[in-house]
Amino acid sequence: MKILVTGGAGFIASNIVDAYIAAGHEVAVADNLTTGKKENLNPKAEFFPVDIRDPRLAEVINEFAPDIINHHAAQIDVRKSVSDPVFNAEVNELGTLNLLNAAVQSKVGKIIFASTGGALYGEVAEKSGAAEAHAMEPISPYAITKRSVEMYLYAYWKLNGLKFTVLRYGNVFGPRQDPLGEAGVIAIFCGKMRQGEAPTIYGDGKQLRDYVYVSDVADANLLALTQGENEFFNVGTGVGTSVNELFAVLKELMGFKKDVVYAPARAGELFRSVLNCGKAKKGLGWTAKVEVKAGLKRTLDWYKTGG
Numbered sequence: 505m506k507i508l509v510t511g512g513a514g515f516i517a518s519n520i521v522d523a524y525i526a527a528g529h530e531v532a533v534a535d536n537l538t539t540g541k542k543e544n545l546n547p548k549a550e551f552f553p554v555d556i557r558d559p560r561l562a563e564v565i566n567e568f569a570p571d572i573i574n575h576h577a578a579q580i581d582v583r584k585s586v587s588d589p590v591f592n593a594e595v596n597e598l599g600t601l602n603l604l605n606a607a608v609q610s611k612v613g614k615i616i617f618a619s620t621g622g623a624l625y626g627e628v629a630e631k632s633g634a635a636e637a638h639a640m641e642p643i644s645p646y647a648i649t650k651r652s653v654e655m656y657l658y659a660y661w662k663l664n665g666l667k668f669t670v671l672r673y674g675n676v677f678g679p680r681q682d683p684l685g686e687a688g689v690i691a692i693f694c695g696k697m698r699q700g701e702a703p704t705i706y707g708d709g710k711q712l713r714d715y716v717y718v719s720d721v722a723d724a725n726l727l728a729l730t731q732g733e734n735e736f737f738n739v740g741t742g743v744g745t746s747v748n749e750l751f752a753v754l755k756e757l758m759g760f761k762k763d764v765v766y767a768p769a770r771a772g773e774l775f776r777s778v779l780n781c782g783k784a785k786k787g788l789g790w791t792a793k794v795e796v797k798a799g800l801k802r803t804l805d806w807y808k809t810g811g
């Protein structure tokens with residue numbers, strides 16, 4: 505299959521590009537390298553250095569003529585989305601509309617879209633985690649634009665026949681996640697602890713999140729090439745892990761001696777965000793295989809070998 509991956513120089517999508525190429529697909533990457541890195545680019549993938557907001561994206565899509573577009577390029581910083589919601593909407597919403605219009609013009613078969621389970625559902629009380637029909641309470645401009653793109657995808661399918669699969673990720677972690685700046689807690693902890701610095705936990709550290717390892721996310725994206733048409737799927741583990749537990753496991757794996765520093769909780773932070781992934785099991789034949797501890801070990805090994 506011919507697949508164009510947007511954001512393919514970034515953390516998650518570069519892992520997906522590698523998995524697609526290993527499975528024998530012909531892959532191209534479109535990325536403007538804002539947070540993505542050249543060293544993440546798979547040399548077997550053609551690279552188009554283009555911004556998804558740029559009208560020239562249509563030429564790229566027309567030239568490469570993909571069967572499927574896997575759309576991961578985004579403004580991913582939740583706090584930046586709060587301080588600059590206009591920029592967030594320009595990239596995540598208008599950039600995506602630019603992409604969808606070009607996809608329709610070039611008769612692309614399907615879009616796979618990286619959405620968020622972690623930021624859409626709000627507080628999750630259900631023991632088994634939030635299923636896809638859970639009430640949505642996006643409280644950041646970032647989450648609002650993710651939901652809005654989901655709705656555009658549904659509309660473009662109905663209006664133009666452009667198929668889609670939406671994957672709503674939990675908190676993704678693993679090799680190539682950037683510990684600098686506004687990254688996930690695991691990358692930040694690993695970055696700090698590897699420098700011998702004590703990491704900071706905001707709040708009491710008991711907040712639960714669904715941490716999913718990036719190779720499992722890549723597997724879901726492989727399965728979504730041929731399945732899950734016009735559906736929405738959670739992609740997580742269904743297991744809530746606290747920030748305190750994460751720190752304890754990393755401390756043990758690294759033989760780290762210092763203790764964590766606690767700071768006041770951040771406004772609007774959820775206490776429990778865990779995904780129910782039963783639908784992905786039925787609809788995609790997908791379940792997460794890598795447990796958090798094993799994933800943390802693999803991530804640390806990657807840092808050790810020069811990541």
Ligand SMILES: NC(=O)c1ccc[n+]([C@@H]2O[C@H](COP(=O)([O-])OP(=O)(O)OC[C@H]3O[C@@H](n4cnc5c(N)ncnc54)[C@H](O)[C@@H]3O)[C@@H](O)[C@H]2O)c1
Nearest residue numbers: 511513514515516536537538539540555556576577578676
């Ligand atoms: N990391 C997570 O836990 C998580 C959870 C849910 C959803 N997601 C989604 O997964 C996707 C990938 O996230 P990531 O964590 O790998 O982040 P990342 O920052 O590593 O990847 C984003 C990529 O998009 C590129 N990009 C940004 N703006 C662009 C633009 N205007 N034009 C072209 N390229 C642009 C960046 O250069 C980068 O390579 C995003 O859509 C994000 O919202 C991530």
